[in-house]
Amino acid sequence: MGSNPLPRIFRIFMVIAMTFSPVLASKALWQLRVRKRPFVLSHGINARCNLQCKFCEYWKEEGDEMSTEEVFSLLDEARSFGIMIYNAWTAEPLMRKDLPEILRHAHDIGMITSLITNGKLLKKRIHDLSDLDYLSISVDGIKTFKEIRGIDFDDVLDGIKEAKHEGHSILMNCVISRKNQDELTELVYLARDLGVSISFEPIHEFSGIGDDVWDELGIRDMAAYKRAVDQIIELKRDKFPIINSLTYLRMVKELKPTFRCHASDIVLHVTADGRIENCRVKKVHLGDVGDGIANVWKSSEATRKRVANECEGCLFFGYVENSLLYDFKPEVMAHYEWM
DSSP: OOOOSHHHHHHHHHHHHHHSOHHHHHHHHIIIIISOOOSEEEEEOOSOOSOOOTTOOGGGGOOOOOOHHHHHHHHHHHHHTTOOEEEEESSOGGGOTTHHHHHHHHHHTTOEEEEEEOSTTHHHHGGGOTTOSEEEEEOOOSTTHHHHHSSOHHHHHHHHHHHHHTTOEEEEEEEEOTTTTTSHHHHHHHHHHHTOEEEEEEOOOOTTSOHHHHHHHSOOOHHHHHHHHHHHHHHHHTTOSBOSOHHHHHHHHHTOOOSOOOHHHHEEEEOTTSEEESOTTTOOEEEEGGGOHHHHHHHTHHHHHHHHHHOOOOOOHHHHHHHHHHTTOHHHHHHOOOO
16 A cells, blocks of 8 residues: 555645745645645736837837726636636736726735836836735846846835835846846845835846847856856855745756746736637637636646657746745755745
8 A cells, every 4th residue: 555645745745835834735625736726816917018028029019008907807717717826917017007906806805916027117116016015126136137128226226115114025136148247246236225126037048139238148158157156155145135946046046947838837827818828838728718717727738748858848937946945855845935
């Protein structure tokens, strides 16, 4: 006879409970491992952006968007399916006028809310974010920020300070590129001084963007790059507010995604026009919101597994860290700190 799995599951739960709240940990464990359903709704809330970053492809895909009522319906269905976390992102969520109503609705039905923004409109719209639990802002440099993002760094910094003043839990996320790899330590010190957290991930060279962009921004000098990531690792060990796990940062240093991806098991990806996709990299169309989340999830099981197995991997920190958590990696449970 096989050994009883319950003691191991109990130990896993205790580790997760020490990392997150016990209630959230138990719900995540039940949803992901027992019901085998996603725990996060990642919603491309709109198809417009107020920036045109040359390394990004999302602002080029402007199209239809779900109405407020359609988003409400999506949230209701997702919550009924057991999803607990609502993440609003791409292209720029602060451009949606109905964002406060959407976040309020998500909160009212018991969901944790998070949002990813480029920060340009943050100071102007900070008072519309009273129903937001976690705020992530793209900060890819200080001196190089305007060259990378096309706007003044001080405009975004003012928004971060205002959000901090309003009591928001803030994450600055830095995409490491050839342009900014010499500023990473300075960004960590800035995060510490502001009293916010910071995360890092290497730039992903999407195939739909020209080689001239990657010649400018892509990581090419591996020796200099590795030295920069080593500095992040040392600062992490010295208890600076870097949320990434050491396991992940070591992968980042080598640019080798040595993990089993569970992104499509953990996250339900929905685009602005209501398509359900496998992930932000492969973008395999699994179905549409109008088909019903439960129906699409069930009918797409084989496709999701096939795409994950065939994928060469990426290093988006949300995918990597949460996949490692899914596999109960102790170091990640101990040191990955966001949410």
